Amino acid sequence: MRHLLRSVWDEPRPPDPPRRMWWDRVLVGVFVGLVVLEGLVRPNLPHRVLWMAVAVAIMPTLLWRRTKPLEVVTFAFVASAAGTVLAGGEQSGLRSLVVMLLLPLALVRWGSGREVLLGSVVVLVSAVFSMAVSDLAAADVVGGLIVLFAVVALGLALRYRARAKARELDQVKLLERERLARDLHDSVAHHVSAMVIRAQAGMVTAASSPDAAMDALRLIEVEATRALGEMRAMVHMLRSDRPVHDGDLSPGVGDVDSLARNARHGPSVDVEITGDIADLPAAVDTAIYRLAQESVTNALRHARNATRVQVCVDADDTAVRLLVRDDGDPVRGSVFLGYGLLGMSERAALLGGTCEAGPHPGRGWRVSAVLPRASATSRGR
Structure with a gap:
């Protein structure tokens, strides 16, 4: 129990309370008018002047119920209790004072944990004191407490709902950051890796074959142009008002052919696409390309003495399958440590599929992925 009270006591205020708006002033003006009107039209109102003065105060x-909830609750309920004492135990008959229920509601909704606890003590003590010095019937006392607890429960519900929405928003932001990290790694990092490979090949051949070095420079220019184009597309989508989807930023299965290469230095890349790749969900279409792109990049960078990288995409009515393998030297364990494989696994898992990577029996490395054609993302829309 002590730990529960400590956690409630240490809870901070909810962020960004609404600032005072014009309708707050209208609300005050309307209820001040109602107090005056009620005091004038009800001839049997006890201690009319006293309770009108308390209500107007x-x-x-x-106006400050959201920004200073503890202070306003303390002032209002202490003033009400003092009015009861000055009236000789007579409770206020002003029905317009029901607006005071907005104060404990705001306290629970916008106050910090310690403010809520202290304010609750003030409300309960002043309410019990007022009831004790007055001649209220037991039914009226019970009814008043039920109304007060209902208001507090409503404030707690609103606070919980706002907190749940904030957590949901934070989760969306986290998923968006992870998605952007995958896109940056799979697109821009791919092109940068290709430029590094081309530059290394150009330096090796510069002395003996200037033409090969020039070819490497031209390929570096092409890769840099592609990287710049994808970066501009990402920035454009991030600055636009419409939602960003994976398909907005990336190519699809039909672009896997662009990964093929016949190189004088380093392994060649052969691409084979079979089956029906039409009408794939945008997320699946993009994911297959990104998985193939990252797998090819890893093979070109890490596969020792490899001469060939095979990329096979096969699509049927239920799933799309990707297989990327090279014929490099046998490897022990994972040589592709980093964010690449993690991002590939996450991308496949988000779509209800799988992605596995490891040494190929006998020689080289293989990456295999299976994504359902009707992905989890598509079904959830």
């Missing part, structure tokens, strides 16, 4: 506290 309480009404302006509504």
Whole structure:
């Protein structure tokens, strides 16, 4: 119990309370008018002048109910209890004072943990004191407490709902950051890796074959142009108002052919696409390309003495399958440590599929992925 109270006591205020708006002033003005009107038209109202003065003094506290909830609750309920004492135990008959229920509601909704606890003590003590010095019937006392607890429960529900929405928003932001990290790694990092490979090949051949070095420079220019184009596309999508989807930033299965290469230095890349790749969900279409792109990049960078990289995409009515393998030297364990494989696994898992990577029996490295054609993302829309 002590730990529970400590956690409630240490809870901070909810962020960004609504600032005072024009309708807050209208609310105060309307209820001040109702107090005056009610005091004038009800001839049997006990201690009319006293309770009208107390009510008019309480009404302006509504303006600060979100920013200073503890202070306004303390002032309002202490003033009400003092009015009961001055009236000789007579409770206020002003029905317009029901607006005071907005104060404990705001306290629970916008106050910090310690403010809620202290304010609750003030409300309960002043309410019990007022009831004790007055001649209220037991039914009226119970009814008043039920209404007060209902208001507090409503404030707690609103606070919980706002917190749940904030957590949901934070989760969306986290998923968006992870998605952008995967796109940056799979697109821009791919092109940068290709430029590094071309530059290394150009330096090796510069002395003996200037033409090969020039070819490497031209390929570096092409890769840099592609990387710049994809970066501009990402920035454009991030600055636009419409939602960003994976398919907006990336090519699809039909572009896997662009990964093929016949190189004088380093392994060649052969691409084979079979089956029906039409009408694939955008997320699946993009994911297959990105998985193939990252796998080819890893093979070109890490596969020792490899001469060939095979990329096979096969699509049927239920799933799309990707297989990328090279014929490099046998490897032990994972030589592709980093964010690449992690991002590939996450991308496949988000779509309800799988992605596995490891040494190929006998020689080289293989990456295999299976994505359902009706992905989890597509089904959830």
